[in-house]
Amino acid sequence: MRAINQFYPKILNSRFKGETCAGFIRIVFLFVVFGPILVLVFNVIQKLGTGHWDWLALAFPTGRRLALFARSLGFAISVTAGATIIGLLAGLYFWNQSGKGNKFLCWLALVFIAVPPYVHALTWMSAFNGLEIIFRRFNLPAIALEGWGGALWVQMMALVPVALGMTLLGVETIDPDHLDAARLARPDSANVLKVILPLALPLVIAGAGFIFLLSLTDYSVASLFQNNVYALEIFAEFSSSAESGRAFLLALPLLLVTVSVLIVSQKTVRKAAMKPVRTLPSPDRHFAWPSWMRALLGIGAAFTAIAVLVPLAVLLLSAGSPKALARTVTAAQSEIGFTFAISLLIALISIPLAVACAGRLVRSNRNHRLWWLLVTIPIAVPASLTGIGLVFLWNRPLFGTVYGGALMPILAGLARFAPFVTLAVAAQLRRINPLLLDAARVYQTNLWRYWLKIRLPLLLPGIAGGAGIAFLLSLGELGATLVVAPPGLATLTMRIYNYLHYGASDSVAGLCLIILVSALAGGTGVLIVFRRGFRLVRKG
Amino acid sequence: MIEVKNLTKAYAGKTVLERLDLELGNSEAAVILGPSGSGKTTLLRLLAGLDVPDSGEIRMDGELVSRPGYVLEPHKRQIGFVFQTSNLWPHMTVRRNISFGLGSIRQAEVRGRLNEVLKEASIEDLAERYPDEISGGEASRTAIARALAPNPKYLFLDEPLIHLDPELKLKIMAYILESWKRTRASMIYVTHDRDEATEIPGYTFYLRSGRLERMDSAP
Numbered sequence: 001m002r003a004i005n006q007f008y009p010k011i012l013n014s015r016f017k018g019e020t021c022a023g024f025i026r027i028v029f030l031f032v033v034f035g036p037i038l039v040l041v042f043n044v045i046q047k048l049g050t051g052h053w054d055w056l057a058l059a060f061p062t063g064r065r066l067a068l069f070a071r072s073l074g075f076a077i078s079v080t081a082g083a084t085i086i087g088l089l090a091g092l093y094f095w096n097q098s099g100k101g102n103k104f105l106c107w108l109a110l111v112f113i114a115v116p117p118y119v120h121a122l123t124w125m126s127a128f129n130g131l132e133i134i135f136r137r138f139n140l141p142a143i144a145l146e147g148w149g150g151a152l153w154v155q156m157m158a159l160v161p162v163a164l165g166m167t168l169l170g171v172e173t174i175d176p177d178h179l180d181a182a183r184l185a186r187p188d189s190a191n192v193l194k195v196i197l198p199l200a201l202p203l204v205i206a207g208a209g210f211i212f213l214l215s216l217t218d219y220s221v222a223s224l225f226q227n228n229v230y231a232l233e234i235f236a237e238f239s240s241s242a243e244s245g246r247a248f249l250l251a252l253p254l255l256l257v258t259v260s261v262l263i264v265s266q267k268t269v270r271k272a273a274m275k276p277v278r279t280l281p282s283p284d285r286h287f288a289w290p291s292w293m294r295a296l297l298g299i300g301a302a303f304t305a306i307a308v309l310v311p312l313a314v315l316l317l318s319a320g321s322p323k324a325l326a327r328t329v330t331a332a333q334s335e336i337g338f339t340f341a342i343s344l345l346i347a348l349i350s351i352p353l354a355v356a357c358a359g360r361l362v363r364s365n366r367n368h369r370l371w372w373l374l375v376t377i378p379i380a381v382p383a384s385l386t387g388i389g390l391v392f393l394w395n396r397p398l399f400g401t402v403y404g405g406a407l408m409p410i411l412a413g414l415a416r417f418a419p420f421v422t423l424a425v426a427a428q429l430r431r432i433n434p435l436l437l438d439a440a441r442v443y444q445t446n447l448w449r450y451w452l453k454i455r456l457p458l459l460l461p462g463i464a465g466g467a468g469i470a471f472l473l474s475l476g477e478l479g480a481t482l483v484v485a486p487p488g489l490a491t492l493t494m495r496i497y498n499y500l501h502y503g504a505s506d507s508v509a510g511l512c513l514i515i516l517v518s519a520l521a522g523g524t525g526v527l528i529v530f531r532r533g534f535r536l537v538r539k540g
Numbered sequence: 541m542i543e544v545k546n547l548t549k550a551y552a553g554k555t556v557l558e559r560l561d562l563e564l565g566n567s568e569a570a571v572i573l574g575p576s577g578s579g580k581t582t583l584l585r586l587l588a589g590l591d592v593p594d595s596g597e598i599r600m601d602g603e604l605v606s607r608p609g610y611v612l613e614p615h616k617r618q619i620g621f622v623f624q625t626s627n628l629w630p631h632m633t634v635r636r637n638i639s640f641g642l643g644s645i646r647q648a649e650v651r652g653r654l655n656e657v658l659k660e661a662s663i664e665d666l667a668e669r670y671p672d673e674i675s676g677g678e679a680s681r682t683a684i685a686r687a688l689a690p691n692p693k694y695l696f697l698d699e700p701l702i703h704l705d706p707e708l709k710l711k712i713m714a715y716i717l718e719s720w721k722r723t724r725a726s727m728i729y730v731t732h733d734r735d736e737a738t739e740i741p742g743y744t745f746y747l748r749s750g751r752l753e754r755m756d757s758a759p
Contacts, residue, residue, distance in 0.1 A: 175627075177623055177625065177627045178627060178629055178630075180585075180588075180590050180614075180621075180623075180627075181621070181623065181627050181629070181686075182629070182640070183589075183590065183613070183614045183615060184588060184590075184614045184615060184617075184619055184620075184621045184641075185615055185640050185641035185643070185686075185690070186615055186640065186641065186643050187613065187615055188613070190643060194640065195629060198631045199629070199630070199631060288613055
């Protein structure tokens with residue numbers, strides 16, 4: 001008893017220190033993620049205070065801007081509908097297949113999530129140019145990839161892997177016993193609509209919400225097809241007026257839509273059952289779906305195969321000889337080095353921020369809803385607005401070294417992607433049996449031992465997976481980097497994006513291939529880590 | 541009638557059931573006893589058509605329903621299955637959980653049968669509630685009612701009382717026996733609890749090293 005009395009204050013003391021440390025890191029997270037937006041809000045208030053009331057009109061689009069806003073919404077809704085339907089059909093198809101070819105295709109599609117949409121745009125343009133030549137040779141009418149139709153096709157194909165991934169996550173998290181119970185009662189075809197889809201729906205809806213956000217806030221694909229979208233208007237407003245507050249007010253209607261969509265979709269994710277626990281060996285499950293259903297799902301899988309294989313083939317063919325590729329790499333050496341360095345730093349710095357905040361998401365108290373909002377709302381902020389906010393925050397004489405250096409793209413990446421790492425760590429935390437952590441707390445001699453020996457190893461799949469996601473997203477980040485990159489320092493994506501406007505070339509294809517190969521390697525790593533994580537937690 | 545011959549099943553190289561034989565007549569009951577991991581659940585899953593045997597065959601009323609490479613779909617076997625956990629579909633109310641297996645009959649008949657089953661299980665008041673709004677005992681009753689609703693010819697119960705407290709166990713066991721007597725389905729009851737096994741009036745088998753050993757017989 002005496003020993004326990006001596007021991008307990010030690011634990012409480014170390015826990016207090018740990019909580020203080022975590023609290024400090026959470027404040028840093030909030031500053032990094034919300035700082036750029038909050039300064040814009042303050043700027044607007046300040047400007048209104050000095051009589052710029054006419055600026056308020058920017059928040060209520062009329063005439064051309066209203067039409068542009070409506071067109072952008074229509075575009076995002078169409079992309080979301082198309083990509084979600086294809087991803088859903090393909091997800092169900094791949095889920096019910098065991099062949100190695102299908103598994104490879106599914107893996108390839110999933111790692112394609114990391115390939116930026118403008119790389120897809122480039123490859124599809126090249127593919128359609130090639131088709132046009134072939135069609136002309138046979139005197140057939142050419143199919144042009146241009147205008148809104150072209151942008152819609154490319155954006156949809158680029159986002160199909162996201163819908164596929166969320167569908168697979170949705171069906172994989174269904175309790176296998178629920179499926180067995182359904183199979184005993186009704187034919188497999190009926191179970192798809194009555195049991196499988198309703199149970200997978202929360203994550204499918206969340207995926208659709210995410211696709212909608214990405215489509216609405218991305219301007220790269222639309223602008224490559226000479227279309228203006230509302231997200232580009234924000235960037236244009238900042239470029240012409242150099243007034244951050246005006247850009248923020250212009251972005252308000254877009255923010256209203258994206259934040260609303262995010263709140264609805266994150267609610268479904270919070271409710272989704274995330275317990276892929278199966279103590280029995282894997283069943284010999286293979287659903288006997290009718291031929292019409294298999295054909296329908298097969299169409300979704302075929303579209304997914306096209307979405308992945310066409311860009312891959314075009315890049316491999318256009319990159320030219322290995323010598324030409326080597327020349328491209330040498331010419332872009334500094335951009336490649338800079339991109340990889342900042343991506344790595346973003347991934348590494350995100351980890352402590354995510355670990356400190358993830359626990360708040362899984363706690364079952366009143367604050368956890370607030371934390372869900374705090375962590376997910378940044379995802380709804382257009383990249384260019386984050387960049388504009390960062391410029392306004394750091395472009396001051398006192399912070400000259402920050403503003404003029406490599407730290408700006410890192411801060412941009414952290415503001416955009418630290419929330420994703422937090423969600424990945426929180427998902428892992430939710431999968432851990434809480435009794436394992438309770439047991440560790442009972443036997444802990446000090447807080448650091450508890451963290452290093454128990455909590456971190458259990459969290460590792462989420463940490464590694466989340467950091468991998470942040471690294472991959474940072475490799476392809478363009479919207480915010482374009483605004484904040486200091487003179488003389490350019491990322492790989494900036495170089496590609498600038499080249500793209502001068503027409504596709506070998507060097508663009510070569511650079512895209514570098515991003516693609518990095519994405520494939522990194523994406524494979526993330527998938528392996530997540531799968532290992534599942535196994536580790538199951539064993540636990 | 542259920543006939544199982546030479547049934548073998550292995551998972552990841554480990555043989556769980558080895559050349560197992562079993563015969564159970566119409567309306568008869570059998571209890572299968574065995575420690576955790578002895579293959580009891582695997583046997584029920586094979587009987588239900590949820591897994592494919594590596595060798596051997598299963599016949600129901602003389603019809604071949606399972607052999608390597610062929611499995612008659614589970615919903616065509618006229619089976620009622622009660623899992624270890626109540627396993628109710630979380631997005632459906634109690635009423636919809638129970639009526640799900642009655643899909644092939646007319647709507648008026650579904651309503652009649654549903655009311656009958658709800659009454660027998662004493663869960664009429666819970667019909668519109670969702671699984672997360674009912675207690676463990678109520679969920680067990682619902683799961684058994686769901687298994688019995690389509691009037692199955694075969695009733696398989698996989699340790700249905702394992703997560704219940706002693707008082708509730710007695711009540712649910714009484715409901716199971718009463719339901720079995722009423723339906724006269726052939727019943728296989730799997731458990732690791734000898735006291736529970738003595739409650740079931742039928743054959744008792746012990747599953748050891750992947751094979752069944754008969755312990756005693758029914759009158």
